[in-house]
Amino acid sequence: xxxxxxxxxxxTCVAGLCAALPASAQFAKPEDAxxxxxxxxxxxxTHFGRIAAMAQGKVxxxxxxxxxxxxxxxxxxxxxxxxxxxxxxxTEKGSPKANVWSERAxxxxxxxxxxxxxxxxxxxxxxNNLDALKAAVGNTGKTCKACHDNFxxx
Amino acid sequence: xxxxxxxxxxxTCVAGLCAALPASAQFAKPEDAxxxxxxxxxxxxTHFGRIAAMAQGKVxxxxxxxxxxxxxxxxxxxxxxxxxxxxxxxTEKGSPKANVWSERAxxxxxxxxxxxxxxxxxxxxxxNNLDALKAAVGNTGKTCKACHDNFxxx
Numbered sequence: 608x609x610x611x612x613x614x615x616x617x618x619t620c621v622a623g624l625c626a627a628l629p630a631s632a633q634f635a636k637p638e639d640a641x642x643x644x645x646x647x648x649x650x651x652x653t654h655f656g657r658i659a660a661m662a663q664g665k666v667x668x669x670x671x672x673x674x675x676x677x678x679x680x681x682x683x684x685x686x687x688x689x690x691x692x693x694x695x696x697x698t699e700k701g702s703p704k705a706n707v708w709s710e711r712a713x714x715x716x717x718x719x720x721x722x723x724x725x726x727x728x729x730x731x732x733x734x735n736n737l738d739a740l741k742a743a744v745g746n747t748g749k750t751c752k753a754c755h756d757n758f759x760x761x
Numbered sequence: 762x763x764x765x766x767x768x769x770x771x772x773t774c775v776a777g778l779c780a781a782l783p784a785s786a787q788f789a790k791p792e793d794a795x796x797x798x799x800x801x802x803x804x805x806x807t808h809f810g811r812i813a814a815m816a817q818g819k820v821x822x823x824x825x826x827x828x829x830x831x832x833x834x835x836x837x838x839x840x841x842x843x844x845x846x847x848x849x850x851x852t853e854k855g856s857p858k859a860n861v862w863s864e865r866a867x868x869x870x871x872x873x874x875x876x877x878x879x880x881x882x883x884x885x886x887x888x889n890n891l892d893a894l895k896a897a898v899g900n901t902g903k904t905c906k907a908c909h910d911n912f913x914x915x
Contacts, residue, residue, distance in 0.1 A: 633811065643807050646800035650840065653797050657787065682836050686804065 637695050644690035651683035655747065658732065662744040673732035673740060677725070684725045688718045700760055707758050714758055721750035791849050798844035805837035809901070812886065816898035827886035827894060831879070838879045842872045854914055861912050868912055875904035 634640035654676040660666045661673055691714075696705040707714045724747040731743035755761065788794035808830040814820045815827055845868075850859040861868045878901040885897035909915065 639807075642803060646803035649796060649800035650804060650837075653793075679836065679840070682833065683804075686833070 640690040644687040647686040670735040794844040798841040801840040824889040
């Protein structure tokens with residue numbers, strides 16, 4: 608119930624952001640976009656990492672903590688993709704490859720797939736079922752990896 | 762209505778995070794905490810800046826965009842304060858001063874004041890009233906500045 612409400616509102620929020628702030632026009636300078644997208648990935652990865660640690664048995668399973676972390680992931684997952692203006696690819700580890708732009712539809716689809724798995728991650732966390740959480744962490748992690756393998760310098 | 766729901770859930774979320782992950786114990790290394798808190802402030806400042814630009818007449822007022830941005834600010838506002846482990850003060854511009862820890866109760870109170878103003882910022886954005894938004898941006902900005910003046914190397 609709470610999950611549904613949260614996600615509906617989060618989706619409304621992102622829809623508002625996307626509609627009102629198309630493409631990368633909202634960043635004054637490309638370096639601002641780069642800083643912002645790195646920051647949003649950092650926050651997302653931190654909170655996803657805490658859930659993954661539970662799934663891997665490194666820390667005790669706590670459904671409330673998993674849910675809180677998953678909800679932060681769900682918000683963060685929607686933010687970085689408006690912050691890839693043309694010309695901000697790189698060659699150093701962690702930077703995006705040029706095919707983010709030459710294969711933009713594929714990149715956007717990969718982002719959407721990840722966001723869909725994150726919705727399921729929130730539901731799994733709320734279900735208070737460790738096996739469900741493990742499965743959702745695995746599926747979400749695969750979407751992270753798929754995008755990194757295709758679009759990020761490793 | 763949506764605001765209330767969003768904030769109730771966001772508050773539930775942060776309460777979960779705070780309860781489950783006290784203090785700074787959730788970061789393996791102090792530098793992870795520093796990177797995370799900087800990242801969350803970067804994302805928060807980006808979205809607050811977009812609302813401030815509307816309040817200042819630099820971009821057209823758009824209540825839906827203001828609301829979406831304010832909701833992101835509301836989530837981000839709750840994140841950084843678990844990421845100030847002892848010993849992570851500095852002297853360079855933007856780093857926290859040592860009194861974050863020697864006056865921790867005052868620091869935490871300042872954070873709470875800001876979070877309270879951000880709740881009002883979301884409500885003002887949703888009200889579709891530019892004057893209300895301007896007032897809320899001003900009040901929120903004052904809480905940012907007060908904390909920076911007291912606790913941050915400028």
